Amino acid sequence: xxxxxxxxxxxxxRMLGDIGLNGQREEGFQxxxxxxxxxxxxxxxxxxxxxxxxxxxxxxxxxxxLVLTFPxxxxxxxxxxxxxxxxxxYCQKRVGQHxxxxxxxxxxxMVDRADGKGPKLTESRDSRITRVxxxxxxxxxxxxxxxxxxxxxxxxxxxxxxxxxxxxxLCASEQKRILDLKPGITGPVSLAFINEQxxxxxxxxxxxxxx
Numbered sequence: 001x002x003x004x005x006x007x008x009x010x011x012x013x014r015m016l017g018d019i020g021l022n023g024q025r026e027e028g029f030q031x032x033x034x035x036x037x038x039x040x041x042x043x044x045x046x047x048x049x050x051x052x053x054x055x056x057x058x059x060x061x062x063x064x065x066l067v068l069t070f071p072x073x074x075x076x077x078x079x080x081x082x083x084x085x086x087x088x089x090y091c092q093k094r095v096g097q098h099x100x101x102x103x104x105x106x107x108x109x110m111v112d113r114a115d116g117k118g119p120k121l122t123e124s125r126d127s128r129i130t131r132v133x134x135x136x137x138x139x140x141x142x143x144x145x146x147x148x149x150x151x152x153x154x155x156x157x158x159x160x161x162x163x164x165x166x167x168x169x170l171c172a173s174e175q176k177r178i179l180d181l182k183p184g185i186t187g188p189v190s191l192a193f194i195n196e197q198x199x200x201x202x203x204x205x206x207x208x209x210x211x
Contacts, residue, residue, distance in 0.1 A: 058157060062150040069144050076107055076132075076141055083132040086112030089145060094162035097182045102154040104162060107142040109133030120164070146185045159184030 077088045090108040092115075093101050111117070114128040122129065129137070136142040149155040155162070162183030168176065 055153070058150055061157065062147040065144075065147045066151075069147075072141065073107075073144060076136060076144075079132045080108055080130075084111060084130050093165065094183065095165050095168045095179065096154050096162060097179060099168075099176075099179050101165065102149070102152075102162075104155075105145040105148050107136055107145060109136050109142050120166075143185060150185065154182070156182040156184045158187055160187050 080088050087108060090106045090110070091103040092106075094104045096102045109130060110122070110126075110128045110133055111130060118126070118128055124134070124137075133142070146155060150157060159181055160178055160183060168179070
């Protein structure tokens with residue numbers, strides 16, 4: 001990866017994610033304010049301005065993304081209904097920024113009411129995953145509806161993935177600091193473990209894999 005590539009990644013993080021607007025940046029502004037005695041208020045105003053710009057950019061990208069992927073969503077919706085009975089979309093409660101719960105939206109990839117028919121964590125061999133669902137998961141097309149969550153201000157593009165409340169409850173207080181940021185559609189960890197389904201398939205106990 002060249003320096004130009006790294007700069008491009010940083011730019012994406014600043015435009016589409018909450019990284020770069022967290023507490024570390026604020027501390028840097030405060031330090032600068034302590035030096036001159038006058039910079040901190042302006043730094044806070046700049047930070048608020050940056051948040052507004054980032055929000056506008058995210059809405060624009062999400063709206064354009066929904067328009068461009070609408071034909072794909074229609075095809076996926078028809079395939080889901082032809083494959084199995086049940087709703088097209090799957091909504092699940094997740095923990096968002098500052099611990100606020102929200103409903104994450106995905107295309108349904110499992111049989112209807114699958115949550116009550118087996119473990120909460122799934123892997124590629126799970127019998128509850130439908131035929132169309134396996135393809136949707138492999139191509140990540142089931143994540144497209146989360147652009148609606150971005151439009152609603154519940155999610156960002158690039159950040160850590162949102163977790164269910166029961167898993168957040170297992171985290172240490174230091175780990176829960178991640179809740180200061182909005183969850184994202186994707187992030188560095190998701191990209192690093194893009195073969196998650198293969199890793200989970202090798203685990204005898206799926207809960208232990210995450211713990």
